Amino acid sequence: MINAERLLGRIDTLGGIGATGDGGVHRLAASAADGQARDLFVGWLRDAGLEIAIDQIGNIFGIYSGRDDAGAVMSGSHLDSVANGGRLDGALGVLAALEAIETLRDHGRTTRRPLIAAAFTNEEGARFQPDMMGSLVHAGGLGVEAALGTLDADGTPLGEALERIGYRGPKACGSIAPHAFVELHIEQGPVLDATGGSIGAVENLQGISWTEITIEGVANHAGTTPMHMRHDAGYCAGALTTFVRRLAGEQPGSQVATVGTLQLMPDVINVVPGQARMTVDLRNTDDDALMDAEEKLKAYCRELAELESVTISTRPLARFAPVVFDASIVDAVERAAEKLSLPCQRMTSGAGHDAQMMARLCPTAMVFVPSVDGISHNPEEHTEPEHLIAGANVLFHTVAELAED
Amino acid sequence: MINAERLLGRIDTLGGIGATGDGGVHRLAASAADGQARDLFVGWLRDAGLEIAIDQIGNIFGIYSGRDDAGAVMSGSHLDSVANGGRLDGALGVLAALEAIETLRDHGRTTRRPLIAAAFTNEEGARFQPDMMGSLVHAGGLGVEAALGTLDADGTPLGEALERIGYRGPKACGSIAPHAFVELHIEQGPVLDATGGSIGAVENLQGISWTEITIEGVANHAGTTPMHMRHDAGYCAGALTTFVRRLAGEQPGSQVATVGTLQLMPDVINVVPGQARMTVDLRNTDDDALMDAEEKLKAYCRELAELESVTISTRPLARFAPVVFDASIVDAVERAAEKLSLPCQRMTSGAGHDAQMMARLCPTAMVFVPSVDGISHNPEEHTEPEHLIAGANVLFHTVAELAED
Numbered sequence: 159m160i161n162a163e164r165l166l167g168r169i170d171t172l173g174g175i176g177a178t179g180d181g182g183v184h185r186l187a188a189s190a191a192d193g194q195a196r197d198l199f200v201g202w203l204r205d206a207g208l209e210i211a212i213d214q215i216g217n218i219f220g221i222y223s224g225r226d227d228a229g230a231v232m233s234g235s236h237l238d239s240v241a242n243g244g245r246l247d248g249a250l251g252v253l254a255a256l257e258a259i260e261t262l263r264d265h266g267r268t269t270r271r272p273l274i275a276a277a278f279t280n281e282e283g284a285r286f287q288p289d290m291m292g293s294l295v296h297a298g299g300l301g302v303e304a305a306l307g308t309l310d311a312d313g314t315p316l317g318e319a320l321e322r323i324g325y326r327g328p329k330a331c332g333s334i335a336p337h338a339f340v341e342l343h344i345e346q347g348p349v350l351d352a353t354g355g356s357i358g359a360v361e362n363l364q365g366i367s368w369t370e371i372t373i374e375g376v377a378n379h380a381g382t383t384p385m386h387m388r389h390d391a392g393y394c395a396g397a398l399t400t401f402v403r404r405l406a407g408e409q410p411g412s413q414v415a416t417v418g419t420l421q422l423m424p425d426v427i428n429v430v431p432g433q434a435r436m437t438v439d440l441r442n443t444d445d446d447a448l449m450d451a452e453e454k455l456k457a458y459c460r461e462l463a464e465l466e467s468v469t470i471s472t473r474p475l476a477r478f479a480p481v482v483f484d485a486s487i488v489d490a491v492e493r494a495a496e497k498l499s500l501p502c503q504r505m506t507s508g509a510g511h512d513a514q515m516m517a518r519l520c521p522t523a524m525v526f527v528p529s530v531d532g533i534s535h536n537p538e539e540h541t542e543p544e545h546l547i548a549g550a551n552v553l554f555h556t557v558a559e560l561a562e563d
Numbered sequence: 564m565i566n567a568e569r570l571l572g573r574i575d576t577l578g579g580i581g582a583t584g585d586g587g588v589h590r591l592a593a594s595a596a597d598g599q600a601r602d603l604f605v606g607w608l609r610d611a612g613l614e615i616a617i618d619q620i621g622n623i624f625g626i627y628s629g630r631d632d633a634g635a636v637m638s639g640s641h642l643d644s645v646a647n648g649g650r651l652d653g654a655l656g657v658l659a660a661l662e663a664i665e666t667l668r669d670h671g672r673t674t675r676r677p678l679i680a681a682a683f684t685n686e687e688g689a690r691f692q693p694d695m696m697g698s699l700v701h702a703g704g705l706g707v708e709a710a711l712g713t714l715d716a717d718g719t720p721l722g723e724a725l726e727r728i729g730y731r732g733p734k735a736c737g738s739i740a741p742h743a744f745v746e747l748h749i750e751q752g753p754v755l756d757a758t759g760g761s762i763g764a765v766e767n768l769q770g771i772s773w774t775e776i777t778i779e780g781v782a783n784h785a786g787t788t789p790m791h792m793r794h795d796a797g798y799c800a801g802a803l804t805t806f807v808r809r810l811a812g813e814q815p816g817s818q819v820a821t822v823g824t825l826q827l828m829p830d831v832i833n834v835v836p837g838q839a840r841m842t843v844d845l846r847n848t849d850d851d852a853l854m855d856a857e858e859k860l861k862a863y864c865r866e867l868a869e870l871e872s873v874t875i876s877t878r879p880l881a882r883f884a885p886v887v888f889d890a891s892i893v894d895a896v897e898r899a900a901e902k903l904s905l906p907c908q909r910m911t912s913g914a915g916h917d918a919q920m921m922a923r924l925c926p927t928a929m930v931f932v933p934s935v936d937g938i939s940h941n942p943e944e945h946t947e948p949e950h951l952i953a954g955a956n957v958l959f960h961t962v963a964e965l966a967e968d
Contacts, residue, residue, distance in 0.1 A: 347787025364786060368832060380821035380844045381769060381913030382752025383937060385811050392822050393808050399801025406790050416785035417797050418832045420825060427773060427823045427842045427880070437832045439785045475832070508786030532783060532792075 160254075160261045160554050162547045168253050169546065172198060172237075173245035182537025183245050187238040187280035187291075188216065188316055193323030195237045199252065199277055206260050208275070211334070212327025214302045216279040216320045217292045219334060222259045224272040224561065229337030229520075231269075231561045233258060233553060234276030235512055236292070240284040244344075244539025246546075250527075251342045252277045254550040258557050269561030271337055278512045279320070285310045293515035295331050302331045332519075338487060338560045339516040342525045342553040344541050346509050348532030356548050357502040358526030359491040363514050364412060364441035364506060365448045365480035371398065371459065374469040377424060377432025389468050392422045392431030401458050402438055409451050411444040412506050443480045443506050481514045484521035487560065491525055494555035500548050525552050565659075565666045565959050567952045573658050574951065577603060577642075578650035587942025588650050592643040592685035592696075593621065593721055598728025600642045604657065604682055611665050613680070616739070617732025619707045620700045621684040621725045624739060627664040629677040629966065634742030634925075636674075636966045638663060638958060639681030640917055641697070645689040649944025651749045651951075655932075657682045659747045659955040663962050674966030676742055683917045684725070691721045698920035700736050707736045737924075743892060743965045744921035747930045747958040749946050751914050753937030761953050762907040763931030764896040768919050769817060769846040769911060770853045770885035776803065776864065779874040782829060782837025794873045797827045797836030806863050807843055814856050816849040817911050848885045848911050886919045889926035892965065896930055899960035905953050930957050 175198065176183045176191030185191040196218060203210050203220035211219040221230065235251025255275035262269065278296070283289025286308045294300045306317030306326070320326040345351075350358050375391035399417045406415035416439040423433040438455060442448040456472060463470040488504065495502035505526060507514075513524045527549035530540045580603065581588040581596030590596040601623060608615050608625035616624040626635065640656025660680035667674065683701070688694025691713045699705045711722030711731070725731040750756075755763050780796035804822045811820035821844040828838040843860060847853040861877060868875040893909065900907035910931060912919075918929045932954035935945045 346784055348792050379752055380823055381846050385819055387753050396801040396804025399798060400805050403798050414790055416835055418785055418834050419830045420827050422825050425824045428844050429823050430821055439833050441786050
């Protein structure tokens with residue numbers, strides 16, 4: 159069993175760096191606060207006697223040698239936050255990975271395979287895009303030079319920002335090829351909290367499709383224009399919004415669908431909107447179902463444009479295929495929860511995580527713990543300490559088992 | 564027949580005051596440009612030998628004496644424009660009223676009743692609210708002191724602005740009680756233009772109901788929140804928008820219904836909207852049908868709030884009852900058009916006009932001419948000269964007939 163006091167203490171200490179004063183943290187990637195958080199983490203790695211490696215994109219690895227020179231079992235997450243985020247998102251997974259190693263060390267145990275606690279650079283994508291950048295570079299999905307050249311809103315390249323905080327490391331990106339990867343994370347959704355669950359064994363991660371839709375109608379006087387002579391972009395936006403809800407209900411799998419943004423022009427009370435711009439966020443664990451949903455959305459746009467004599471154009475903004483995690487690691491997570499008599503349910507991740515990038519490299523899965531009311535990316539983000547401890551214990555047992563593999 | 568050259572020339576000359584350079588005018592109520600337009604109009608009244616009266620709210624009356632000391636037949640509109648408006652909205656009605664009198668005078672004719680050409684202060688409400696202010700005060704619907712105390716966005720009272728341009732007059736408001744009122748105006752809608760009509764005999768004016776709707780849901784992660792756990796304010800706004808369209812189709816009479824403004828919060832692509840604010844503009848010539856539409860809208864808000872577990876609140880922003888114009892004047896307009904062999908159709912005004920205030924005082928009706936593509940409140944506002952002349956001739960014959968009544 160992990161040292162709960164140590165883990166909770168470290169979560170508190172780390173939560174003090176970049177603290178917003180209301181329980182949250184503001185710790186953008188490669189900022190001064192991120193530098194302090196990294197220093198703190200590296201200090202703990204050093205205290206634990208681990209070998210420390212920092213790669214060219216600033217990913218930090220604390221390596222606990224195994225009995226054999228075999229592929230390592232890696233666990234971890236990220237230290238950066240969104241603007242005014244919560245203290246658990248990312249931090250929990252990094253500290254629990256270290257805690258698992260320290261628990262073994264406390265008991266004088268080693269494993270056959272090395273264990274690695276990792277902190278990936280810029281998971282949030284709040285300052286530099288794309289998100290999940292450190293793990294993406296590690297997995298070979300983005301060249302390190304391109305990543306380091308990414309500019310923030312002020313024009314500062316990531317490479318320069320990393321240099322400034324001392325975390326543009328020497329190690330070649332991706333040179334550590336793990337045998338397996340497991341990430342503990344808060345759910346950031348309401349499912350575990352609502353069902354009273356403790357542990358989520360995450361078996362897959364939704365594919366994401368973002369589309370921007372622009373509707374060009376004709377702005378007209380709301381009093382003098384008969385209904386049959388209108389080309390109302392606002393009505394079309396409303397019809398699309400209700401279509402998107404219906405679509406979510408009709409598609410198989412874990413389909414969710416959201417209209418998150420919508421603007422009308424000219425946005426005046428007595429003018430029929432001449433233009434509307436909106437976004438549709440579609441997610442599904444089944445890529446065929448997701449592609450089908452994308453097609454149905456486009457078909458409805460065509461149908462509606464003809465019906466209302468407006469022009470509707472769509473522009474893809476982002477597209478990630480679903481990820482299926484490794485079944486044997488999901489089984490291992492379930493076994494660990496069972497051993498600890500913790501209620502556990504298989505579930506889907508609706509958000510993106512470093513684990514989805516690591517899944518390109520090696521067998522991977524995730525462990526979720528409940529987010530109270532599903533709140534995340536917000537200072538009010540909270541998970542009960544008992545669940546933090548439970549999640550860290552499940553992670554410990556899982557990586558310990560995998561490391562004997 | 565009126566003097567077409569004189570009328571079109573005056574429209575051009577008046578359109579040069581406050582000209583925006585692209586065919587439009589920017590002539591806000593009681594501005595310096597409005598003052599120049601008034602000076603021009605008063606000069607023409609003087610040249611025509613009319614008695615001039617200016618009341619306390621700045622309404623201008625040019626009086627052509629009748630053979631008897633009977634109640635006058637009044638015609639007119641307004642000289643102010645919206646910001647960057649068109650040159651015909653209001654101006655046509657004022658100049659055509661003067662043209663009708665000058666045509667009689669040119670032929671050495673008098674009528675039994677006096678004829679009055681009127682220019683009402685601040686019809687647009689673009690600088691001082693409410694709109695149709697001069698005619699509203701004339702009709703006794705608003706006290707003159709309250710109206711003069713109205714502030715513009717810079718804190719200038721209307722009274723001071725009128726004083727500055729020399730149009731805070733001595734005549735008591737409402738002291739001229741006309742026998743009848745007729746207003747010529749561009750349609751500001753697409754109906755006459757689309758049907759190839761020339762003259763609209765306006766038999767009524769729609770009642771207007773403006774409602775602001777605020778939806779309070781819960782902002783949630785668009786990926787991690789299952790559809791059945793959402794309280795999506797954006798979906799509710801979409802459902803209301805499509806409901807409003809259905810409502811317009813189902814209500815009897817001339818029902819139109821418009822969602823003109825809609826904002827989502829936080830308006831982020833991957834967040835289920837937690838709040839939405841929107842407006843609904845309902846109009847109908849039948850007040851019972853309009854009240855019924857208002858009730859149905861409220862009932863649907865209650866139903867939707869329960870269904871989606873959100874809070875929906877409604878706030879009335881404005882309410883004007885429909886106006887039914889005087890049947891005998893509408894008949895007179897039709898007779899005038901027939902005499903001139905002009906195609907004429909009975910129609911409804913979807914916009915507000917000074918005539919709706921005058922209808923509180925005396926038998927009233929309106930004459931419409933086509934707006935190309937229904938465009939108004941815009942520099943592109945246009946009516947073909949032949950229709951301007953036709954409308955002024957119909958007005959001439961109508962007021963000449965009424966003045967013998």
